[in-house]
Amino acid sequence: MxxxxxxxxxxxxxxxxxxxxxxxxxxxxYLASAYGPVMESPTALAAHAGKDHxxxxxxxxxxxxxxxxxxxxxxxxxxQLKAFPGYxxxxxxxxxxxxxxxDDLSSEEIQFNDGQIAAILHDLTAPAITSYEHNxxxxxxxxxxxxxxxxxxxxxxxxxxxxxxRLATLEAIDLKAIDAAVFxxxxxxPPQFGPAHVLPAGVGKQTIAxxxxxxxxxxxxxxxxxxxxxxxxxxxxxDDQLIAENVAAELQADGLTTKVVGYETxxxxxxxxxxxxxxxxxxxxxxxxxxxxxDNPYTWTHISYDPSGGLEYLSCQARGVAALDSQAVASGxxxxxxxxVAAAQKTGCWLNVADHDDVMVAQRG
Numbered sequence: 001m002x003x004x005x006x007x008x009x010x011x012x013x014x015x016x017x018x019x020x021x022x023x024x025x026x027x028x029x030y031l032a033s034a035y036g037p038v039m040e041s042p043t044a045l046a047a048h049a050g051k052d053h054x055x056x057x058x059x060x061x062x063x064x065x066x067x068x069x070x071x072x073x074x075x076x077x078x079x080q081l082k083a084f085p086g087y088x089x090x091x092x093x094x095x096x097x098x099x100x101x102x103d104d105l106s107s108e109e110i111q112f113n114d115g116q117i118a119a120i121l122h123d124l125t126a127p128a129i130t131s132y133e134h135n136x137x138x139x140x141x142x143x144x145x146x147x148x149x150x151x152x153x154x155x156x157x158x159x160x161x162x163x164x165x166r167l168a169t170l171e172a173i174d175l176k177a178i179d180a181a182v183f184x185x186x187x188x189x190p191p192q193f194g195p196a197h198v199l200p201a202g203v204g205k206q207t208i209a210x211x212x213x214x215x216x217x218x219x220x221x222x223x224x225x226x227x228x229x230x231x232x233x234x235x236x237x238x239d240d241q242l243i244a245e246n247v248a249a250e251l252q253a254d255g256l257t258t259k260v261v262g263y264e265t266x267x268x269x270x271x272x273x274x275x276x277x278x279x280x281x282x283x284x285x286x287x288x289x290x291x292x293x294x295d296n297p298y299t300w301t302h303i304s305y306d307p308s309g310g311l312e313y314l315s316c317q318a319r320g321v322a323a324l325d326s327q328a329v330a331s332g333x334x335x336x337x338x339x340x341v342a343a344a345q346k347t348g349c350w351l352n353v354a355d356h357d358d359v360m361v362a363q364r365g
Contacts, residue, residue, distance in 0.1 A: 001030040001035055001293075026333030029294035036293065040064065067092040077101055105238055112361070119362035126183050132361045139362045146195040146295060147356035149243055152286040153349045156279040159218070159226050166348025168214035168284075172254050175210065176201045178246045179354050182239060190241040192316040193341045194300050195292055203334055204297075204341035206352055212254050219255035228257045232283030235262040243353060244287040271313050278315045286313060289356060297337040298329045305344040316349035 004020045004027070011017050016039070020027060030036045040063045048057040060073035067087045072080035079099040083092050097112040100117070102108040109128060110359065111117045124132070132140050151173065153166045160166050175189040193206040219227060229251060233244035241262065248258035261283060268288065271277040290311060292300035305321045321343050328336035344350060 001027075001033075023330045026294070026296045026298045026329050029296040029299065032296040033299070038064075068097065103262065112363075115363065117361060121360050123236070123238055124359050124361065126242070129359050133235060137364055139364055141356040141360045141362070143360070145291060145356055145358045146198060146300075147291040147358070148190070148195045149239065149356060150290050150313050151243075151247065151351040151353055151355040152288065152290060152315070153351075154278055154282055154284050154286070154348060155316050155347070156314070157282075157284050158229070160223055160284055163212075163346075163348050165218055167208065168218050168252065170208050170351045171210060171349055172212045172215040172251060173210070173247055173351065173353075174250055175351075175353055177250070178243060181246055182242045183354065188355075190355050191343050193350070193352055194297075194304070195290070196355045198292065198295060198297050199337060200301055200334060203338045208346060208351055215246055215251075215254050228259075229285065230283040230288065231258055231260050231285045232263050233260065233287040234265055234268060234289070236265045237289050239356075240287045240289060244285075246264065247285065247287065268313055271315075272310060273307075273312070273315065275315045277315075282314055287353070288313070291356075297334075297340075298325065301325055301340045301344070302329070302335060304350070305340065314349070316347055318347050319346045322364070 001186055004022055004024050004046045006019045006021045007046060009017045009019075017028075026133050045054050048061070048063075050056055054063075059075065060070075062070040065084075065086070067084060067089065068081040069084045070079065071082045072078065078101060081097040081099070083095045099323070102111065102117075105125060105128070108117070108120055129140070133136055151170065153160055153169065155161055155163075155166060160169065172218060180191060190196065190206055191201075193204050198204075229248075231244045231248040233240040233252075236242070241260070244260050248260050252258045263283070263286075267281075271282045290300075290304065292303065301321070301327050303311045305316075305318045306312065306325055307317075307322060308313075321340055324336055324340045324343065326339060327333070
């Protein structure tokens, strides 16, 4: 996000001038992003720089002027926030906020139901959501997001090295049936290839339609040894497992022998940028959820489809996408982003399965 920054200069107590090396239509969205660049005290950073420019310090500490300060950071175990007495605004209602890391949803639900925790903010499964929807003693919140459930296809293994085979496999996935099975009230099959609302209606349309004929014909020509397919999912997201199981069942009905395997999030990120890992360690198909860093198409297309993108998990070669992306981010052209999406879709490496809402549950009041 800061690659194009040439200089930063303060102009008075409340203004800063940022000069870029080239045009970037996305930069203001970067500044509005929860994952974007932030202003931090140079005095504080200098005091704790160590030998790695605060990288170690900031894993367990914060630097800022917000309503809370980080008072405990047991990474992967628990975090704690306490009200910051020097906060410039209205004092926060809660003086202490405890954030335990509970990696098992069943345990989390038990603790919530017993009143041990006040809220669950992440990864509720469809059955859990349905249960809480009908529980009058709790508050349920559903919030629209830019999140999508995505099927990633590995072009470096087995019969999926063929573009025609990848597209045939994606066509054989019945999104309507999967969305109805996995999500509480069913779901509309995404009309767009990526996250909802990022591009205008009609641009970036998903054109891969459900039809099992091509895959059934292909499977009939394969040797039995070539018909085995691994469908992976991110173990950090319960819905991913349900989607993976449904995808595997559908493809098995078309003649493939499928197995479903869970992968830790850290392992999935480890494949990025490595064709060797994609060929030897990654599954044939991966189900994972995705969201862009801001409501801007570049923060989706670049990170997903460019070779230098941070979430190009399986190293699919979407030729021409990087050049189109560079033109699009400089101009902000919607039509160019449409071309990026068309080029990515043509590879048969991605399919948008469902648009995700965030669902949170809290104790009443």
